[in-house]
Amino acid sequence: MAIIIDEQKKLFTLQTKSSTYQMKADKYGTLLHTYYGAKITPFDMSYLIVNGDHGFSGNPYRAGNERTYSPDTLPQEYSCYGSGDFRPSALKIRRADGSASTELVYDSYQTEDGKYSLEGLPALYLNEGEQAQTLIITLKDESDTVRVHLYYGVMEEADIITRAAVIENTGSQPFHLERAMSLNLDFLSGSRDLITFHGKHAMERQLTRNPIHPGIQSAGSTRGASSHHYNPFMILAGSDTAEDFGDCYGFSFLYSGDFLGEAEYDQMDQTRIVLGIHPGNFNFKVEPGAAFTVPEAALAYTSDGLSALSRIYHNAYRNNLCRGKHKKTRRPILINNWEGTYFDFNGEKLVSMAKEASELGVELFVMDDGWFGNRNDDNTGLGDWTVNEEKLGCTLKELSDRIHGTGMVFGIWFEPECISEDSSLYRSHPDWALKVPGKAPVRSRYQLVLDFSREDVREHIYSQLCSVLDSARIEYVKWDFNRSLSDIYSAVLPADRQGETAHRYVLGLYDMLEKLTSRFPDILFEGCSGGGGRFDAGMLYYTPQIWCSDDTDAIERLKIQYGTSFGYPVSAAGSHVSAVPNHQTGRVTPLSTRAVVAMSGTFGYELDISKMTAAEKSAVKEQIKDFKKYYFLIQDGIYHRLTDPFTDDRYCAWEFSDQDGRTALVNVVNTRTAPNPSTVYIRLKGLCSSALYRINGGQEQYPGSALMNGGLPLPVPSAEYESWQFYLTAE
Template structure:
């Protein structure tokens, strides 16, 4: 049994990718196709070569093995969702990809080369083993060495195969604006379940993450196969159960309206699709993904600053005096970053005008923006600001100068969403405009934080005839330029932190998180609604990037009234922000909020850098509980929530996880009740859940006694 991350067993034509706890096997069949063999607990790979034998059923299913191809094209007897579909210059639409060779560029990287048996079209299937997190990164590069262009109709980043289960359950998230990341479970029957976005960005209605189990896994146990695609535009994940008991998960850039021409001598590289396996249930799945994001995806390990955002207090009524008043109040709470939202620029008095004119409004800031920035810094806070660079109001100087810069079809009037059109960021001059004005803004002012928003989907994705470039995909180009702009801004301004926002959580994925320090996951800031949104979010993404705000009660979305303790506890489970109109808070409310901010700063490292255990969920019970455990397991924080009081309800005991059984822990509940208990008792006997009243909540802290 090899201990190397990548091993090729020549006698059996097998590759093994080995992580800390798993084996991933595939091999080369005699006909040259590359077939998946096994994915799960570590095994002896040398004994698995027999699984490469040919399997047929009838003339209707002549090559059952193609259902579990590691990567293959549409052609011949392949009727499953293909990895690649192409049309050659002569009209041939059939691909016959076969193994050519392989290389191992480094200890943890493998590249398998496939080639068509007639045309000079090659596919490089890339693997990178993330051993410590039991994950494998995959992507493909398609190389056109023909003398003529090749039209790519569909190209997926990876195909994952799950076999050997009697039943297959798909877990994913769905939602809409203000209700993102709602968890769903679907038992798969024969056929396809498609998760996708056709809206130009990741989208609030689905997210490119999946989990497969046999229907019996839970938070703490059970076999789970899972993956997440890193792409911030149109994407597609297809979970296809065949009649022969296989499930294949195919994912990549959405082929809908997405074909493009690959010119001779050029190559296309897909986004990364990472996948993993665990026998530790959905909780361990999430912790593996979170650790991977900390170590390999998120651009910084800085702790999130406590921020105040002025939007809900002022909306578009931004003035220097109003912002200064809010900043002074925010500083008294212990806020570390003050953020001015929409309304500071151009003729921006509503959402009907000014978007695209990124000059400071002289009426609102007669002495410029620096007056506000200087006082914010004197108050001990950093300064941040909101932008929406990809959109434009028709009522703006930018649109009047460059109406040809928006997406448009010549015979159609562009759809206005939120009274705005979308700039064609794929155009080099539009990309340059965005990069130039952002560079000028960040060079002119001492800004430490950018909230980058996008408040509309893509519509009428046409290009003005003057800018038509045959063969390019406008969908792909837009996202590539977003990435390039963010990468360049990070290079030019390494001290600035960036937040991804798209009307809330509509552009969050492993592609965007390579450039964003934090994410605004929903415009819904109701603390009860946020529990469901945040729980679904953490199945795939780390709390380290999850921003959560304390806002008004009653809440403007649903009229629900919640105590300040509940609102803060809900918002302390990620990066803490405050968005309420704090000018209206009483001295008592200000004092209570200040205490919570101070408490958050004490536990922040554990919350943002520790391991998350979802102990109880409101999906299944009347209570919710979430535990964060520090990396050294010496400190832990538990947030507990009660939906509503029920007469005669049984006393519940909360069994914690991840502690050292033989270690004693000092336990405090809401900074008052003090207990000393062994880790073994805390994990197996548990703590009594002493929650009373509707929307009760408590914060429990544990510290190991040396």
Template sequence: MRTDTTSYTVRLSPDGPWAELDAWGPHGCEDGPSAFDWSRRTHFLTSADAAPAEYLPYGMRPFTGSDLVASRSGRERGVWWEFAGAEETEGSLRLAFTDDVLGLRTVLCYVTVPGTDVVLRWTEHTCTGGEPLRLERFDSAAVNVPAPDGVRLTYLAGQWSQEFQRTQLDLRRGTFTMGSVQGVPGHAYAPWLAVQDRTAPQDGPSPAYGVALEWAGNWHITAEAEPGGAVRVRAGRVPHEGAVLLTPGDTLTTPRLACAFSPDGLDGLASVQHRYGRRLSGERLHRTRKVLYNSWEATGFDVDAAGQLDLAKAAADMGVELFVVDDGWFTGRTDDTGGLGDWYPDPKAFPEGFETFVAEVRALGLDFGLWVEPEAVSPGSRLHSEHPEWVYRIDDRPARLVRNQLLLDLGREDVQDFVVGTLDRLLTTYDISYLKWDMNRPPTERGRPGAGPADRTDLDAAHVTGYLRVLDHLRTAHPHVTVEGCAGGGGRVDHATLARTDVVWPSDNTAPLDRLRIQFGFLHAHAPHVMSSWVTDAPGVFDPRPRSLAFRFVTAMCGVLGIGADLRAWNPEQRAEAARWIARYKEVRDVIHHGEAHLLGTPDDATCGVQYDAQDGTRAVVAAFSTGRLDGAPLVPGRAARLRLRGLDPAARYHAPHTGAAYTGVHLLHYGLPFTWTARHDAELVELVRQ
């Protein structure tokens, strides 16, 4: 299978009935002996355990990591299948394997994604016998990387308010695993992993392999350094109940795994991921992501029409295009103990009516947006009193509150219908063009009394299916509405969500230096046009380290610009500076959102940045930051800091219209773009126009 610049070659193994990887890399890498060829000597292993298998079940692969564990009632676990044929079309491949004794047909599915270097892989399992099958593990796929001396794993780890921290680990032997059982991808790990040779340079060309799982529920990615100099990466769903029953005639389809390759290291791999992310957005990619103002950090739950309009007027005067009212607009929501589920505007907060309030915001030239948390319910709400059976619960066990709320069982069709009806009512009654969907607690007592045996319900998959069904409905019924995905910050950022939303909220932490590090990690796996970022007051609630208003704006301009500060407290000079930054952002956001992004250095460096190149090569935009100390005596001799740019034409000349400076491409590539930092000048946005 061939992508834009790479090939992925699969063969049937000479050692048994399974498929194995022959080559994965640049076009032509398949010509020659496979890097996975081995001596065929095994000691205390089977051939299947040593093979670079694309997918193998427990039974055939009993010792090293198996990808499928299945059984039938009264029988031992294990699958022993035979090859049952291949179907190949342009850009796709299907390999079928059957176990007639167990009653299982498994199809390995491959599809190349045009315009990218991504191969999508997933698996379809069909119960062909007369009895149900019990699936304890059903990964989406496995990929193999040759690694005679081990690999360097790069992944995105953290916690709430510290999501997407780029983390690296050398794996020479053993197993590394990460994942979530919180019903969402979670704050601790993102469902993305990059693999390189352990000796590869940190920032330079080297083969890099990446996988990302398209699943908004429980998941795992596991890397195993196997005997014989290879690393095998498996990824897939994790069933909440520990196993799923597959009834006769039914097919279980696993989530898709996006497998990416670049010869140009992590920076090149990020470019591949960004191109794929733009494909996920489809035609919505070309929708302008408007500069927004969100009122949460300014007012919290203290929401009323007069205060919100004051903020909206100040935002409009600075050039903001969209005003979003966050939590606190609905009945019973004076704090986080009530109101969720009763999605009606509070008449006390909007005495002239919510429709009038929305019209007044729009009269300022602003679009209007609203925050919702459709999966949540407050114990004292009317919804909960009418439908206590709609929440996750276990009979005879206490219901645990997280953030003073419970979670609706969105796997139930009646709950889905309620959420769809609620959103339809809001979006048709009021002139709303932006919806922020939040989720602020994981499922805890995750049961559904009366649904039958636990392993028949598959609650995790049911919830994800319900969530995606509602998002699909929004896309179809309200295509004009921009949807932002949020789960207490970056708790639900995955390809399934990104395919159905327009932007996502990477973290609740907007402190500038923290946010820079969060966004640095985020951009390894996801494109700038989906990364929502705000300018907020400093010092904020997370990090008191000082940074200028310019630093906060340039940081937020690296994705989709928003403002969350209390504008009523800003003086005229701050408002004027903000207006200038917003105007500059509008000049370059098409390059930031649709261009090729390069990460220049890391936030650990005293100077770092992000470079965005227009698709036609006519412009480049560089966001640069000073992350070092801002006080103390200047260093001698005080030369300018420099960022070496990438991807420019060495023979071309580039002009910076805002400063008048001019450079040759070779100068910017060899010496770099100069920056003279001071305590008051700690960030800069440079536009370069090719002459």
């Protein structure tokens, strides 16, 4: 059983394949968190909680004179502001009288077969034949005006436990949620590190690992999107945990807007983790009889190190988060015209690029920004989703038909959430943009943001997009979003509900994506936000791949893709070969190296093929053949990080192995050349110890045990940024 309940003790034990999660309602009704870690025989772990009388840690009235009982030191499942717990709380409610004190006690529970879903929000789901269980624990305040329903999805085989909550107003007066987190998790002891992923535009998901220290450490976003700057995925790891050994916990937030993850190491040497919607732009009014649904968080634990933790998320997100026909089928190898032409193109230029790309084996041509409205630079036209036939020299259908005539399928770029002031839509509906009355708005990229919290705005944009997508054969859509939210104000919400705008915006985005992906189930949608500014699990529910970064430099991408791999599968990461000198860094790298790096993603090209030499075109043909050969090993295989590009400045190496370890692809990039170099040995992973392997079809055979323990000696690089691929097959 995935859920084991001792009704007499009010003890709830959740079991996955390799972990146990437990909580207990104590004699005063507090729902205590008693254990999360390696799978154990079901047992009441509350013996680990030792109470004491600690100064300035108050006691709830219901505990009488028991001064050793304090919410300030107890490990709790869903903590409340104003309850005497001074650590970061999961819930803060501002009541009609202005007070903000809530104490929740256990009320009831129920279980359901299967995995819960959340209306209007992304959530992990079950495929046919898969099993899971749901536990719902209800807490209430003493006046019974608030009920909090805590949802736990126990996906035993996936090794994932999900958490969500529904906060219900059962009173007669409205209240305002000022903080409603998805996850509250307390650890009684242990020396641990917090791993987060920071960055900026064109340098996303850079790994940071620091010991938990007294005080609060946090990562979050108030930009209206999960952001380039921090990612809604965190890891808590033992201080000695490494890739292949040690305890580690993952916390992934299935949400694409503002988020906050906090870790506090408190006065009792305990650690609290909270994760959820950032309270900075959040204040949600809940009327009597209404409820608020908190987004989902996905938790995972392993004692086998960071690689094992990543594999749990990779498998779960490939199989139980991404949806639609494209989640498992081979996706087409594409070419995007953006870095090849920017805004300077017409239909003839695009068809010419498509013909040359098709001859090399590219399968999908993507027309990027500049095809609509009065759009010849990034200052105009957003919001006017009508085809600029004068610029193209033809209709969209005619262009699409000509692209298909080359043997390729056709894709198109949109940025539906934004609007240019120089557009017909803005001149007609200036109130549709997010902006504060009487204040000049903050511009970014010379554009504003449409109020997607409004159904009328979404319906107008949806109608425009459908008109375009219905007018021609279009097999791919790149959905972009190129600025952060500011001036967050909706013209249709009253003053006491303006704090809902940012969250309602995200719900509106999800509503739009759900309608579009349902209306056009054959189209492959790729998410994008200036590259990786919205690379999160929430978006993967609607778009099975996301443009990993606007930085296409192969050497910079090593760190970006390395950081991304901790929480997200390779199949989700859009990655392309671009021209050199690179447009972002000016760096020159070999075409072969650019391809090796881009193959650890969805794979494609972003350049003008007509400017390539005959030798380069011949190389592209071979690269495409190789990627097709390795496709399912890369996209569905087990990913192994062999080196750390943040600590090893000479080589970056990673590997894909199949599920039984009989086949593997090892990728290595030389990142710094040196004179008179010593030999470097890369220890491989995931092979069968007793099997004999050939490398790139050679005659020599190597035992798997030798390659995993002795390693593979690397060639001496003959040029800067040289790369190698080693394809291993077992006899």
